[in-house]
Amino acid sequence: xxxxxxxxxxxxxxxxxxxxxxxxxxxxxxxxxxxxxxxxxxxxxxxxxxxxxxxxxxxxxxxxxxxxxxxxxxxxxxxxxxxxxxxxxxxxxxxxxxxxxxxxxxxxxxxxxxxxxxxxxxxxxxxxxxxxxxxxxxxxxxxxxxxxxxxxxxxxxxxxxxxxxxxxxxxxxxxxxxxxxxxxxxxxxxxxxxxxxxxxxxxxxxxxxxxxxxxxxxxxxxxxxxxxxxxxxxxxxxxxxxxxxxxx
Amino acid sequence: xxxxxxxxxxxxxxxxxxxxxxxxxxxxxxxxxxxxxxxxxxxxxxxxxxxxxxxxxxxxxxxxxxxxxxxxxxxxxxxxxxxxxxxxxxxxxxxxxxxxxxxxxxxxxxxxxxxxxxxxxxxxxxxxxxxxxxxxxxxxxxxxxxxxxxxxxxxxxxxxxxxxxxxxxxxxxxxxxxxxxxxxxxxxxxxxxxxxxxxxxxxxxxxxxxxxxxxxxxxxxxxxxxxxxxxxxxxxxxxxxxxxxxxxxxxxx
Numbered sequence: 155x156x157x158x159x160x161x162x163x164x165x166x167x168x169x170x171x172x173x174x175x176x177x178x179x180x181x182x183x184x185x186x187x188x189x190x191x192x193x194x195x196x197x198x199x200x201x202x203x204x205x206x207x208x209x210x211x212x213x214x215x216x217x218x219x220x221x222x223x224x225x226x227x228x229x230x231x232x233x234x235x236x237x238x239x240x241x242x243x244x245x246x247x248x249x250x251x252x253x254x255x256x257x258x259x260x261x262x263x264x265x266x267x268x269x270x271x272x273x274x275x276x277x278x279x280x281x282x283x284x285x286x287x288x289x290x291x292x293x294x295x296x297x298x299x300x301x302x303x304x305x306x307x308x309x310x311x312x313x314x315x316x317x318x319x320x321x322x323x324x325x326x327x328x329x330x331x332x333x334x335x336x337x338x339x340x341x342x343x344x345x346x347x348x349x350x351x352x353x354x355x356x357x358x359x360x361x362x363x364x365x366x367x368x369x370x371x372x373x374x375x376x377x378x379x380x381x382x383x384x385x386x387x388x389x390x391x392x393x394x395x396x397x398x399x400x401x402x
Numbered sequence: 403x404x405x406x407x408x409x410x411x412x413x414x415x416x417x418x419x420x421x422x423x424x425x426x427x428x429x430x431x432x433x434x435x436x437x438x439x440x441x442x443x444x445x446x447x448x449x450x451x452x453x454x455x456x457x458x459x460x461x462x463x464x465x466x467x468x469x470x471x472x473x474x475x476x477x478x479x480x481x482x483x484x485x486x487x488x489x490x491x492x493x494x495x496x497x498x499x500x501x502x503x504x505x506x507x508x509x510x511x512x513x514x515x516x517x518x519x520x521x522x523x524x525x526x527x528x529x530x531x532x533x534x535x536x537x538x539x540x541x542x543x544x545x546x547x548x549x550x551x552x553x554x555x556x557x558x559x560x561x562x563x564x565x566x567x568x569x570x571x572x573x574x575x576x577x578x579x580x581x582x583x584x585x586x587x588x589x590x591x592x593x594x595x596x597x598x599x600x601x602x603x604x605x606x607x608x609x610x611x612x613x614x615x616x617x618x619x620x621x622x623x624x625x626x627x628x629x630x631x632x633x634x635x636x637x638x639x640x641x642x643x644x645x646x647x648x649x650x651x652x653x654x655x
Contacts (some may be wrong), residue, residue: 277484281556
């Protein structure tokens, strides 16, 4: 009972904070600069990890397909086709979002949390700055714009990794590409982008909430950063289940 | 003028401020003193609107800050400068960006004019050539001076300092005190300082307010603080051998 009550109290506080965050920025010039800065910190700097993981997971997916669908009744394009479906529908939008939750949610929560405990947020508020808007909205917009781009990159690199993994296990590149092109549906890509956009909002807003409402000292920064990663990961998985049922 | 009218504030059922009434004097240094946990920081944060009072009003020029709309509060806040205990400099920005921040945020001016103001503010606190440095590269005293420069950059009418001397050596403390005192006189601003540094009390205490367990226990100035018969105040003021000696000398005169 107490757990449910505290959940609703926290959820209410989260909604109120988001209401403050989603207001018109006080200074549009600084706001645009903040968005570009956050795109660099949260998006561009995530490219290496996305590329590395996508390449290896893409290769592993195709190798597993070859090993587990090793039967003469399956056509040779099936490996490319099944890998594309797995990468586009689940691996890129969900697994990469979880990886981004690990990297970006902890970064956002610890950054805002450190600003909170060192009174930097108080200093801005005394000056009259809407700190929720100034600190949170650029992060949400940066994630919303950049994460879908990262997911498209992840799909592309994952399919290349799959081709390499297949080639190393005797799958002809021609049949692999034939499978990738087979029965291609743009809807799958749109679904992946929509799912990623939702995940981007979840990651950035929950992590911002955890950092912004932080109280205490440096130990709390670690605790709240971990909570930000765990909570956003759980919500990503729940929403994934919901959206898969809803869209297919 | 800044005024507190019947201010009370509690946290988790514990009353931290009890019916505090203070009129702060413009153009002078107003010091709030008291033991740790007496409610000084809560009072300061209530004054600048970071905490909402449960009861009473914080008046700026006769208007209650806690009853203003958000845009009215922003108009008042443009005239508030605050120096936090640890400086609260933005650690991702250079010193120049830190001092320029309130100007960029709220003033429509050219970069050149803002830079001139930043340089003027930094020179006023005796800091030159630090524009491109990061806060982590500065000493504690320099950080405090940058915080003061940031607070005065937007030409405030009200300056709030939360324990500006904490963590500083005695010589640097005196420099910071003198700086705040001079700025207060020079710009005729209302300066409110939280401190438990007795040296500050003696040096710059134009008006002194002693808080005891959340209540305004005594008020006076640096001249009459040593002649008070208030027991709690005397216990606080004369707890060091230095202040005891000052009292003895003062009584022998």
